[in-house]
Amino acid sequence: MTSPTIVLDQLASSADVTPSRLQRLAECWAEVTNAGGAAGFPFPPVELARVRPVLDALVDSLAPATSRLLTASVKGELAGWLNVRRDPFALIAHWGTVHHVQTRTALRGQGVGAALMHEVRRIARDEMGLEQLHLAARGGEGLEDFYGRLGWKEAGRWPGALRLSAGDGRDEILMLLAPL
Template identity: 65%
Template sequence: MRNKDAPDFRQITDRREMSPELRRELIECWVTVSNAGGAAGFPFPPVGFDEVASVADQLIAGLDPRRSRFLLAFVDGVLAGWLNVRRDVNPLIAHWGTVHHVQTHTDFRGRGVGAALMHRVRDLAREEMGLAQLHLAARGGVGLEGFYGRLGWKEIGRRPGALRLAPGDDRDEILMMLTL
């Protein structure tokens, strides 16, 4: 990604920071990504705005600077991608967080937005959330383990056939970790 095309990032750590316009953009991005076959939490397209809004609203309601935040990537003022990073407050595991719903809007694919999000969440997790590790689960069979692997993530396990997308289409759930 050339610098002039590099996304601008914004964090949302409190539900009051989520304007109705931004909420709509986030949900529309999620609908578009899911309906294009993206592994972003809705495995059975098509999905509609209201279905995604219900889940997005739960995530928004759970925002908290210590436990859950959105990282949003904008290109020329347009939401190009986003993710959610969360940590558990249990002191035994509070040193690591989990990355959820990583997605790049289809209009911005191939422009490095996803990689930029993952680089930025690494810094955010270490510097702002005080985390030592990040974890994520990826759907097998779509090349995600290669994408994350190129960014320094290591596969730490698999749940063979854990995800059933259709009869006869079982995929592995790939567990990955990044040390910060």
């Protein structure tokens, strides 16, 4: 099977996000969450009415220096997306954090997530002037293996930090990519 052609697009201001694109981002987020993905909403199912205000706030915070969305499309359809942010506080302004990494369920295993992660590394280094990236991944999903194949290193864990249901106590895995 051949890999699909993945088209990446960067959104650096709320003006870059059309209403139809906003709808597709929200649908993707709900789909990924409801399939058990660790993309920011802990308790599926999640409805669009719950996703939209969170997505609206994220889009409103977009700014070239501090927050960008990166999207991946296959055959003109949204295949996945992520958000990269930096804190403007001088003490930590040299690193950024990757949030909400997600790939549509039907396209998993076809390189969409890897393409997003390679491109966010380039953007962070070449366009945002960052020296390292951080992310937090949900334990028990094999995510540390995915990120590890892309050069990320586990920097630590918060044992039992995430509770997705009664009696659950998954680790939050802290990952680092440095140098970029």
